[in-house]
Structures are given as structure tokens and as C-alpha cells.
Amino acid sequence: MNNGNLSRRGFGAAFAAGLAAPSAITATARAQSAAAWPDRPVRLVVPFGAGGAIDTLSRTVAQRFADFANGQTLVVENRSGAGGAVAGAYVAREKPDGYTLMMADVGANAIGKLLNPGLAYDPVTSFTPVIHLVNLPGVVIAHPSVTVKDLPDLIAQAKARPGAFTYSSAGTGNGSHLFMALLLRQAGVEMVHVPYRSGAEMVTALVRGDAQFGFPTVSSALQMIRGGQARAIAVSTAEETPALPGIPPVARTLPGFDLAVWHGIMAPAGLDPALAERINTVFNGIAALPEVKEAVFRAQAGRMVGGTPKDFADHVTREVARWDPLIREGGFRVE
Numbered sequence: 001m002n003n004g005n006l007s008r009r010g011f012g013a014a015f016a017a018g019l020a021a022p023s024a025i026t027a028t029a030r031a032q033s034a035a036a037w038p039d040r041p042v043r044l045v046v047p048f049g050a051g052g053a054i055d056t057l058s059r060t061v062a063q064r065f066a067d068f069a070n071g072q073t074l075v076v077e078n079r080s081g082a083g084g085a086v087a088g089a090y091v092a093r094e095k096p097d098g099y100t101l102m103m104a105d106v107g108a109n110a111i112g113k114l115l116n117p118g119l120a121y122d123p124v125t126s127f128t129p130v131i132h133l134v135n136l137p138g139v140v141i142a143h144p145s146v147t148v149k150d151l152p153d154l155i156a157q158a159k160a161r162p163g164a165f166t167y168s169s170a171g172t173g174n175g176s177h178l179f180m181a182l183l184l185r186q187a188g189v190e191m192v193h194v195p196y197r198s199g200a201e202m203v204t205a206l207v208r209g210d211a212q213f214g215f216p217t218v219s220s221a222l223q224m225i226r227g228g229q230a231r232a233i234a235v236s237t238a239e240e241t242p243a244l245p246g247i248p249p250v251a252r253t254l255p256g257f258d259l260a261v262w263h264g265i266m267a268p269a270g271l272d273p274a275l276a277e278r279i280n281t282v283f284n285g286i287a288a289l290p291e292v293k294e295a296v297f298r299a300q301a302g303r304m305v306g307g308t309p310k311d312f313a314d315h316v317t318r319e320v321a322r323w324d325p326l327i328r329e330g331g332f333r334v335e
Contacts, residue, residue, distance in 0.1 A: 034274040037098050038072040044265075045077050045091050045102045047084035052199075053219055053300050054263055057134060058103050060295050061286050068285040083173065083334060084108030085119060092126035096270040098279055102127070104266040107173060110319045114327045115173040115334045124320065128271035129312035131283045135260035136217045136302045138179050138236035139244060144228065146212045151234045151253045154213075158189035166192040168211035170199040173327075173334045175261045179236055180215040182326055186254045206230060217261055218243050219300035236260060243301035262305075262319075264312050276309045 042065070046058045058076045065074035079087040088108040094100040102108075104127070107115070112123040140151065146165075148154040158165055169177035172195050184191055194211050196202045199220050206214045207229045214221070214230075218241060224230040225244070234250045235241050238258040250257040265283055267276070286292055287304040296302040326332075 030272055030274045034272065034278040036070075037275060037278050038069050040099065041073045041075050042069070042098070043075050043077050043100050045079055045087050045100065047079065047087035047103065047105065047108050049080040050078050053136065053217065053261075054103055054105065056299055057263060057296060057302070060292060060299070061133070061283070064286045064289060064292060065282070068282045083112070083171065085112060085116070088112065088123060088126070089120045091266070091268055092121040094268045096128065096268040096272070098267065098271065098275050100268065101130070101279070102266045103133075104129075104264045106175065106262060106319055106323075109264075109266055110316050111173070111323045111327065114320075114324055115332060124316065126269050127266040128269055128276055128309070129316055130265040130267055130271075130276055130309055131280045131287075132262060132264040132305045132307055132312040132315050133283065133287060134263050134296060134300075134302045134304055135237070136219060136262070136300050137241045137243075137260055138175065138215050139218045139221050139225075139247065140180075140183070140233040140235075140250065141206065141214050141216065141221050141225065141230040142233055143206055143209050143212050144231055145209060146231075148233065151248070151250060154233060155187045155189055155253070158184075158187070158191060162190045163192055165213060166194050166211045167213040167215065168194045168196060168202045168205045169214070170202045170216070171195050171197060171334070172332055174199075175217075176202060176215050177332075178323060178326065179259055180213070181330060181332075182259070183215070183250060183254065183257065185326060186257060217300070219302070222301065241301055243297070260303075262315070264305075264315075273309075280309050 044058055046055050048054050062074040062076050066072060079090055084105055084107045091100060091102040109123050109127055113119050142148055148157060167180050196205055202214060205211050225232050232244050232247045235244060235247050236250060236259040238249055238251050284306045287306040293304050296304055
């Protein structure tokens with residue numbers, strides 16, 4: 001009787017172990033596969049053309065990729081168009097094997113569906129966030145002819161003359177548009193928005209005096225500021241940026257205001273979590289290099305971020321929540 005019970009118990013334990021074995025083997029195989037990544041070149045799809053800030057960032061990172069990725073190369077592939085939607089739609093259709101990645105931004109990978117409900121993919125659910133790589137500060141600038149001393153003075157003058165001032169942007173839904181729209185909303189003032197097709201056109205318009213204000217990234221405005229063609233009023237981040245010493249943050253006038261143009265690495269949806277962690281480790285290694293930090297700051301006044309895949313996913317969630325009411329209430333749309 002006892003022997004029979006023991007036999008049945010022994011058989012049950014063996015049977016349970018047999019059932020558990022396949023999942024254990026699968027988990028081990030997945031971990032081994034992730035550890036071996038990459039065993040061939042990896043593509044990084046950039047949603048804008050060559051020579052811009054995001055392209056420069058991508059190529060800076062690609063230069064050190066092999067040092068952390070089994071000697072394999074990171075091939076930068078530019079697929080510009082529709083504010084990043086061309087690249088987003090392309091990467092969303094790719095296999096989630098870690099060999100096609102995207103240099104993500106807020107439009108293509110967070111709020112694109114809010115701006116264009118007809119977008120061919122979902123900016124959030126179509127991707128696996130891997131790592132938040134960099135933040136680029138923005139700066140409120142004014143044409144030299146505008147007599148404003150600082151941000152409180154700008155707000156006071158705008159309140160006294162609703163709609164009298166104009167600001168340029170690189171297009172509806174672009175960061176330069178949304179940053180200024182949020183500032184104006186929080187300050188309770190109005191300006192006329194003059195959208196252009198690119199950051200270069202936006203800056204040129206402000207230099208000509210076709211618009212009085214703008215809110216570009218520090219890197220795109222720095223040459224104008226240093227040349228006296230524009231005046232820096234306030235920076236978008238909660239702290240001052242070393243690139244513009246003495247220029248106060250918007251937050252000193254509008255508490256809680258803290259914005260940056262961000263970029264990170266995303267993969268198609270369905271990427272195995274173990275592989276996401278492996279890719280994250282590679283890019284965290286690159287982001288921690290002093291020479292990469294210095295190069296990104298020197299070229300773009302940017303700050304490398306890093307962190308976990310969950311950190312990046314949480315950041316994207318916060319960004320959607322931040323911009324959703326502004327976009328809906330403002331009726332902002334791009335096609």
C-alpha cells in the first residue's frame with residue numbers, strides 16, 4: 001500500500017517535472033538567444049533625413065555600437081517623410097527579432113495618432129520601447145526687434161495685446177509648435193502660429209523678422225543667438241543648460257514646466273523581453289561613454305539619459321498624457 005502510494009507520488013512528481021521542462025527549456029533558449037545578439041549587422045531606421053539632429057545622434061551612437069555588440073555594426077538608414085510616419089509604418093511591419101530598430105521620437109512613436117487619426121499604425125502599441133537615449137532642451141527665442149526683457153515681460157505684453165505677436169514653428173504638431181502652444185496655454189495668452197515645413201525654414205523666418213518668437217531646440221538656435229540674430233528668453237528644461245549659461249528655465253515663471261525633445265530606441269511590437277534587455281544593455285553602455293556624452297552635448301546641447309525598457313515605456317505614457325488634452329483642445333491635425 002505504502003509502496004503503491006510512493007510509486008504514484010513518484011510518478012506524479014516526474015509527470016509534473018516533465019510538464020514543466022518545456023517552458024524551462026524555452027526560457028533558457030530565449031536567454032541564450034538574447035545573449036548571442038547580434039550575430040550580424042543591425043539596422044537603425046531614422047525617421048528624418050541626413051544631417052539633422054536625430055541623424056547626427058544616430059551616427060554618433062553607431063560609431064561605438066560594435067564595442068558593445070559582438071563587433072557587429074549598426075547601419076543607419078534614413079527613411080524620412082510625413083513627420084516620421086514613413087519610418088514608423090515601415091518599422092512597425094518588420095519582424096521583432098532585434099535586427100531592425102528605430103530612432104524614436106514623440107511624433108512617430110507617441111502622439112502621431114492624436115495628430116493624424118488616419119495614421120497607418122499605432123505609435124504606441126506598434127512598438128516595443130527599449131531605451132530612452134537623449135533629451136534635447138528647447139529655448140524660447142525672440143527677434144532682436146522685439147522689446148521684451150524676459151519671460152514675465154513677454155507674458156505681460158502678450159496679455160495686454162492678445163494675438164499681436166506671432167511665433168514660427170517647423171510645422172503643426174512639431175515640438176517647436178507644441179512647446180510654445182503649451183507655454184501659451186499655461187500662461188493664459190495668445191499668439192498667432194505661423195507653421196513652416198522644416199526647422200531650417202522656421203529659423204530663417206525668425207531671422208528675417210517674419211515671426212517675432214520661436215521655440216526651437218537649443219542646438220538649432222545656438223548659432224543665431226551667438227550671432228545676435230535672435231535673443232534667448234528661457235529654456236524648456238527645469239534646470240539651466242550649460243550651453244546657454246544665465247538663461248533661466250521657463251519653470252521659474254511657470255512652475256512645473258519641464259520639456260525636452262526626446263529620442264530613444266524602439267523595436268517592432270512583440271520583441272522578446274530578454275532580447276529587449278540585451279539591446280538595452282548595449283545602448284546603455286554606449287550612452288554612458290564620456291566621449292558620447294560630450295559629443296552629443298557639443299553638437300546638440302543634449303543630455304544622454306539611459307535607463308530600463310520600462311523607464312522608456314513609462315516616459316512615452318506620460319508624454320501621451322501630457323499632449324493629448326492640448327492637441328484635442330487645440331484641434332491640431334496633420335495629414
